[in-house]
Amino acid sequence: MALKGLDIFKLTPKTNCKDCGIPTCMAFAMKVAQGAVGIDKCPHMSPESLKILGEATEPPMKSIRIGAGDAGYSLGGETVLFRHEKTFVSKCLYGVRIHSDDADTLIPELSKIDYERIGERMFVEIINVEYAGNKDAYLETVKKALAAGRTLVLDVKDPDTARAALELAKDNKPVLNAADESNYQAMSELAVKYGAALGVSGKTLDSLHDTIAAIEGLGNKNLIIDVSAGGIDGGALSIKDAFARAVQIRRASLKDEDRSFGYPSLVNAAKLAPKNHELQTALASLFTVKYGSIIILESMTYSQALPLYGLRQNLYTDPQKPMKVEPGLYPINGADENAVCATTVDFALTYFIVSGEMERSGVPVNLLISDAGGYSVLTAWAAGKLSALSISRFIKENNIEGKIKNRSLVIPGKVAVLKGELEENLPGWKIIVAPNEAVGVVKFLKELKA
Numbered sequence: 001m002a003l004k005g006l007d008i009f010k011l012t013p014k015t016n017c018k019d020c021g022i023p024t025c026m027a028f029a030m031k032v033a034q035g036a037v038g039i040d041k042c043p044h045m046s047p048e049s050l051k052i053l054g055e056a057t058e059p060p061m062k063s064i065r066i067g068a069g070d071a072g073y074s075l076g077g078e079t080v081l082f083r084h085e086k087t088f089v090s091k092c093l094y095g096v097r098i099h100s101d102d103a104d105t106l107i108p109e110l111s112k113i114d115y116e117r118i119g120e121r122m123f124v125e126i127i128n129v130e131y132a133g134n135k136d137a138y139l140e141t142v143k144k145a146l147a148a149g150r151t152l153v154l155d156v157k158d159p160d161t162a163r164a165a166l167e168l169a170k171d172n173k174p175v176l177n178a179a180d181e182s183n184y185q186a187m188s189e190l191a192v193k194y195g196a197a198l199g200v201s202g203k204t205l206d207s208l209h210d211t212i213a214a215i216e217g218l219g220n221k222n223l224i225i226d227v228s229a230g231g232i233d234g235g236a237l238s239i240k241d242a243f244a245r246a247v248q249i250r251r252a253s254l255k256d257e258d259r260s261f262g263y264p265s266l267v268n269a270a271k272l273a274p275k276n277h278e279l280q281t282a283l284a285s286l287f288t289v290k291y292g293s294i295i296i297l298e299s300m301t302y303s304q305a306l307p308l309y310g311l312r313q314n315l316y317t318d319p320q321k322p323m324k325v326e327p328g329l330y331p332i333n334g335a336d337e338n339a340v341c342a343t344t345v346d347f348a349l350t351y352f353i354v355s356g357e358m359e360r361s362g363v364p365v366n367l368l369i370s371d372a373g374g375y376s377v378l379t380a381w382a383a384g385k386l387s388a389l390s391i392s393r394f395i396k397e398n399n400i401e402g403k404i405k406n407r408s409l410v411i412p413g414k415v416a417v418l419k420g421e422l423e424e425n426l427p428g429w430k431i432i433v434a435p436n437e438a439v440g441v442v443k444f445l446k447e448l449k450a
């Protein structure tokens with residue numbers, strides 16, 4: 001049961017020393033109760049208080065890390081069921097399932113999906129290496145997957161093969177997706193020994209819960225719940241049952257504070273809808289929303305990646321914070337003081353689309369981004385955040401005239417109406433109106449330069 005602010009306050013030293021960066025112990029207690037700060041921020045808490053508070057203020061869903069170095073990811077740590085309530089914190093990861101007989105085809109395909117959207121790299125983060133009964137072939141496949149530089153999910157229940165695969169992949173900090181009612185002790189021991197997160201499945205929700213509680217009893221809380229496995233003979237569940245399981249587990253974790261279900265989840269869409277890539281993509285979008293932390297498919301083509309990564313990026317942004325870039329001067333294509341200036345809004349999607357088209361043109365441009373509230377061009381203009389005054393004020397306050405000799409300023413076509421007022425506000429500047437859509441920027445800049 002979560003403690004209230006007053007309960008937490010009673011356990012603080014009540015000295016108001018401010019060492020936690022908060023003015024009073026009462027204010028600190030309130031923030032801890034809201035989950036805004038951890039109790040470890042107070043260096044003066046007694047061991048007894050820490051013990052009581054540690055468990056009571058622990059978030060309902062644990063956060064775990066998989067992968068190593070640059071390819072390391074946090075999973076879980078969610079606090080809400082719906083993104084509009086607050087925000088989702090650990091974006092889901094997409095993976096491709098490989099076998100020994102298709103690894104040579106599928107692994108090179110992965111590198112084709114690697115692009116940037118609104119400042120975020122979109123690529124396949126996970127390779128799920130599935131065991132098909134041949135230990136040597138499996139280990140060779142693991143080696144190939146490791147060479148691809150992705151985080152691995154080792155989908156193997158054979159203990160000898162799992163041990164050998166973990167020996168190969170231990171520096172990768174993989175997921176060993178292997179534990180169920182029948183083998184959890186041996187698999188947990190292996191996962192702990194090699195620093196891997198352990199994937200757990202169960203035939204029923206009850207047996208899954210009992211297995212997780214038993215693994216926790218062994219001291220292992222580095223777990224991921226496979227919500228798609230556990231059907232007849234330990235195979236895949238039906239789509240309906242996997243979805244129900246994903247939702248029930250997350251609700252039990254966040255609403256009922258059931259700590260044993262408070263782990264990230266894995267969904268193997270490749271097993272839920274074998275050989276049906278369209279359905280797998282639809283399932284991946286479903287489980288992106290509810291509540292897959294790792295989602296495995298048989299393939300990831302551009303036609304699958306574009307909607308999935310776009311959906312994920314939209315979902316894992318904080319709805320309370322506009323997606324903005326910092327106001328400033330952004331030289332593009334090696335622009336120097338003689339390059340033409342252009343301006344647009346600070347809405348991240350607009351910035352990255354416009355700057356991307358400018359880069360494609362190859363024309364040096366000094367892109368000026370003023371604070372437009374994180375809105376798109378027309379919305380910012382309608383809200384009074386993008387105006388002749390705001391642009392000219394930005395140019396003056398940031399001493400753009402002292403940094404740039406060129407006196408041509410390109411403005412977005414949709415706010416052509418600002419041209420006259422800008423010419424009045426910025427004497428000596430030539431105001432040029434760009435096309436309405438970013439798609440016309442390349443041709444426009446090339447013609448401007450000619």
Ligand code: SF4
Pocket residue numbers: 012013014015016017018019020021022023024025028041042043044045
């Ligand atoms: S550091 Fe601890 S004792 Fe000091 S004000 Fe913060 S909560 Fe109170």
